[in-house]
Amino acid sequence: MTEKDPDHRPANGAALLEDLRHIRQTLSAAELDVGAAPGGLKVPAGRALAAPTAQANTEVIGGPSFSPDATSVIAAPHFPTSVLPASPRLYTDDVDTAAADASEDAVGPLTKRQASAAAKVRAKAAATPTKTLGTKKPKRRALLWILLVGILAVLAATAGWFVGFGPGALATVPDVHNKTVPQAQEMLLAAGFEQVPTADIFDEKVAAGFIVSTNPEAGSSVRKFNAITLQVSRGPVLYAVPTLTGQQLEAARKALVDAHLTEGNVSEAFDEKVPAGVVLGQDPAAGKEFRAGTKVNFSVSKGPKPIPVPSVAGKTEADALAALKAVGLVGAVAPEQVNSRTVPAGSVVSQAPDSGNLTAGGNVTLTLSKGPKMIAVPSMVGKQVGAATAELKALGFEVKVENLLGGFFGTVRFQSPEGGEAAEGSTIILRVV
Template identity: 30%
Template sequence: MDTTLSDPLVGHTLDGRYRVESRIARGGMASVYLALDVRLDRMVAIKVMHRSLAEDPQFVRRFIGEAKSVASLSHPNIVHVFDQGTDGDHVYLSMEYFPGKTLRAVLDERGPLAPREALEIMIPVLAALGSAHLAGLIHRDVKPENVLMTEDGRVKVVDFGLVRAIEGGNQTRSGVMIGTVGYMAPEQVTTGQADVRADVYAAGIMLFELLTGRQPFGGESPVSVAYRHVHESVPAPSSFSYDIAPALDALVAAATAKDPADRPRDANAMLVAAVEVHRTLPAATTGRHSAPPRPAQVEQAFHTGSHTMIQPAIQIPPTTPPRSRRGFRVNWGIVALALVMVGGIAFSGWYFTTPRTAIVPDLVQRNVEAARQLAESNGFTIKIAEGRYDAKVPKDMVLETSPVKGVEAERGSVITIIASRGPEMVTVPKVEGKTEADARVAISDAGLNVSRVRRTPSDTIARGLVIKTDPVVGKKVEKGSNVILAVSMGLLLPDVVNMPRDQAEALMRENGFDPSCVNEVVDDTQQGTVIAQEPIAGAEVDKGARVCLTVSRGPDTGWKWPWEQDPSVAAPDFVPVPDVRFKDVNEAKRELEAAGFRVQVHKLFSRGRPGGDGAGKRVRGQNPLGQVPAGSTINLWY
């Protein structure tokens, strides 16, 4: 089962900045995750302390202080610390993501290493420790688990300052030893105290392990292993493999001396000695002949003694200390001379451990600046070529590189980046006053599409010409976007049929038409009522168009009420009709109905203008007016 699936931090964003992608490792004090820094668009490693430590306020304060100190270190063999913070119950460090294996994994896969290869790993480790020692920092937990390696041979040390932060917490007290028992100096075991020479001791143990494939002391428990560190001398690596030179035995013996005063004074002094030993070794070593397989007890200690632990200092019964082996004593006069040549020595260490080529990293889909940082951290330089428009990739994100990812190239060579310029933006052209056909051509030439044509009444723009666009002219839009055209349908003729002539003519003039053409005809309709119009209602015409109204002049015999034509029909009571013109149509309807009339409401414009239920519209025509029989039907136009 993939344990990362059940890890609640996977998928969580710490501090709103670090989106946790997966868990890389889990140790005794913390878990390490791969995360995306969404602010800088780069992958980072996030070390999250276990909750038991995060709940200790003294630890948190000490942790923050140590993180600031470690962040000040700048060395190519130290994993850089970018940031630290807390998010609820989570206390974390944000660090440089360095893909590769731990030195422990390399040892598990390969077993003991050839002497030159072992030193070529130790030299950058000692350089990293030496840089920290000059800055006043002690690692306190040097071991293969805290050394990272890539396939191309780069080496980096991690977890500076973490043990010191724990030492200052509530969970520890004076006389408590903290670290990994297989690498603890005798003084760490007995007093819990450590200085830079404890790091030297642990480096000596690690060198022994690289040469032999095992730790020097095994035991059934951490206490038994610690006891042997206090009372036994580390055996010579050559006792386990015949091809280990005496100079390597002497280097291990000096670094692991019981008395701190007998060790190199710091990692820089051990670095000087290691580079000198490396210079004397043969160019290549063929074949390894190791001692017989380790006993089961040692095998067990090899695995169980690798975790950082917190344990009370061990009270070891005093015994007569064995005489220190003097096979290797540092001549400090020589060291002083060597320090004058430290630039050359540092260059030698770099030359032995730094490969001449590197693999081009995957920079695509990264922000240009984040890609630059990643490329430069891998030894390349960056050239920004002319960008390219891309509708799907945001501006300043890398589209492609030359050479492409995965190619092996010389360090220092140039990676050319082509970045996205984002979607291409174009300007909506001015097409007002153009015909629809001409407007379509102009919009297409600008790289846009006409998605819809909306026909709109206008008393200023002739029929068939463009009134406006949506988006508006001059607006910057993404190339390929859609544009809506509003095309003039001119003016719409209102519907004045059944309206009194005087009202119909006034309404036509008010809307910009010429109603000078009037035809009177005999009709059963009440005299003076419009019975037809030409053009018909709703026709699209230009402003000033001539309209002919056909008006009734009544029947030949004269128009009569029904009771005037038939004596048997009783004459009704005549009542005045309220004049509701220019009132809100709904209020007018209610007023007439309250007066006992039936009401029919008509829209002047059948399309092109809002109608709805008449809300907010004014009465523009009314028929009849004056005196009419009670209960008559009144026509209203809005």
């Protein structure tokens, strides 16, 4: 441990401890007290110490007198310097080391280089012991090995059964499409699968209550301990019909698209209360559920039905009001009346509107006649027929000329009526001579 050259010292604490254990195991107390060989070399087993030289003498420290060449015993004589007996070989290269020591005996003391080389050989040999120092209990160790091998064999057999024939074995998932749930479970149990949960899904083709598919899918190789989920059909996805009645046409169409439904037949109808463009009704009714793409029929209002305005001019007030009511219109009499040459008093002179269309309940204003206008009749007697005729016509009368005796003079001799009042447009008769 105190060699100056690091190569001559143990490599680390573990190597030193191993050397000490070897020494303690193989040497007796007497052998441990023996001094080292010249040059610090270990004395090989089975050989005597070489003759000491003048440079490597053992001296008695503090003795009264000593010979420079003598080997002396320090302290009590019970442990004299002696030749080590043969000891078990500790290292794999002990044979080579013994051969080197024998060669040293043959040629004399080793040089410093030879001694260093021999020390390196011994240090290398210390790392490869050939003797086990642990407690020797071969029977117990053999029993432990047998027990371990047995346990491993049982584990291997169990694992082999588990993977080859037990729950860990591979099995093929059967095809249970369109089977009922009990039928599918029976098929999977027969195939070796014991965990068969179910899950509901919508499907457009498979009827409700029947198997759509499995997870993992049919034909897959799966360990038997894995669960095989049955996907049970709930039938197609159903969508509720939205409320279309009362909505504008475009809003109703958008509601159908959002509900995954389709517009069916769209009819139109007049309605006296619902404005044009508003949905009057639908089929099927709102709230019912159908598959995606189902058609929904509905009708749309065209607004109130138009009514042609009838002509009631010339009719009496009562007759005109009755005629308007018959077609769903309402007659209203204007407060002011007018004179009319042709329409008798109390009859309809005019109406507004007098044509076109109205909706049910529309108003028609009636203007009634108060008869022709009464005009004072001037006397034309003695006047020339031409002047008399012009004057009367200017007043609004019609003129009829009757000639007496050929009417040679052209003078009005008589008129009818003469004086008083006459209705505008009435005829005044002039008799001319």
